[in-house]
Amino acid sequence: NAGVMQNPRHLVRRRGQEARLRCSPVKGHSHVYWYRQLPEEGLKFMVYLQKENIIDESGMPKERFSAEFPKEGPSILRIQQVVRGDSAAYFCASSPLRPSLLHFGNGTRLTVT
């Protein structure tokens, strides 16, 4: 069974470009979470989604960031008009229900130049 798959593993964007981060949860998992880890800092919750629904996006910046988890296909975290401060590791996790043990992807390391 495949675990949580995130791609790309590394992403370099120039200021002002868009970044799209993808997360395919474990098969059968309907709960997806996105977290951000800034350099030298701890993990921070961003958003919690179930299929086609955003359950809680209270950890996400109000502007430029959006997330979706469509009926078909991976969950997408989208960052528009990236700035240097967006440089971080973005982790996705999934679970079959809540609360439940989390399965993490390997993360996407975003670098904004």
Add this chain to the structure above:
Amino acid sequence: KNEVEQSPQNLTAQEGEFITINCSYSVGISALHWLQQHPGGGIVSLFMLSSGKKKHGRLIATINIQEKHSSLHITASHPRDSAVYICAVDLNTGNQFYFGTGTSLTVIP
């Protein structure tokens, strides 16, 4: 003030030592998670606890709900246990997770 506090922040141990990492939290929770993050950055879930104690191999996790405290123990530590150990809490109200800042463990051969 952080909702989740871990101690110690850094820990160096000799191979074979018994290790304890502590986590205190200040909010009502439905579950507490212990995570392991290796130098390459990948994160592995070790335990999810809502009461009592769990054991997996050389790892033991305990939680005291009344005292809002959890401990992660590693018996017979090994250099491959070197990693950052992170405590996270799943709130019983709302949908947030709160994370501790992590304990960086180095086990010396």
